[in-house]
Amino acid sequence: MKTILSSETMDIPDGVNIKVKAKMIEVEGPRGKLTRNFKHLNLDFHLTKDEETGKGKLRIEAWFGTRKTSAAIRTALSHIENLITGVTKGYRYKMRFVYAHFPINASITSGNKSIEIRNFLGEKKGLPLLDPRRSRMRSFWMVMILNSCLVQQL
Structure with a gap:
């Protein structure tokens, strides 16, 4: 069975800049810049702003995805969190x-x-x-x- 829309969001911490261009994620922080290629996954990446706090958010979506595609959302989110930890703490x-x-x-x-x-x-x-x-x-x-x-x- 396919789910119509699966999505997850994460907050972008202060001092970290994230750029999304054609499934290439670039994370820049105090310790440097890291890039990761997610072109092999059938996911959509969107940068948004929270209206209440004004902080940036990253949203990952999968339309009409199977169980594997839904699991790939959390995997991609974990990889991006590891990139953020790498450029802030190492x-x-x-x-x-x-x-x-x-x-x-x-x-x-x-x-x-x-x-x-x-x-x-x-x-x-x-x-x-x-x-x-x-x-x-x-x-x-x-x-x-x-x-x-x-x-x-x-």
Whole structure:
């Protein structure tokens, strides 16, 4: 069964600017600017103003959607909330290397652009970072701290 109209709205916090153009969402805040492409989803994005408070709102709609389309509304809203959190607060991930017998070594190589993990299950493996401009890493005492604006990057 199809629902005629499914929609959800969210408030845009102060200090954050959101631009919508052809399902490309651009979120700008104190920590930078992030963009996300939602062209693969059959959703409508609208920026509106609340008459009472004057704050901006983002409304996502799906016309004649199935259950999957209705679920995609909340997923897109959560992705946009993650973008807003990234440009206002940022994300930090702490990774501790723990081993029982064979010591695991990790190092930051090629000018903060990749992580090299050695002796994990007996192999030498290099992991590239998705966006080295927005990531900072420091490694000390078998703890690696990754900072980023994108939660998908960590």
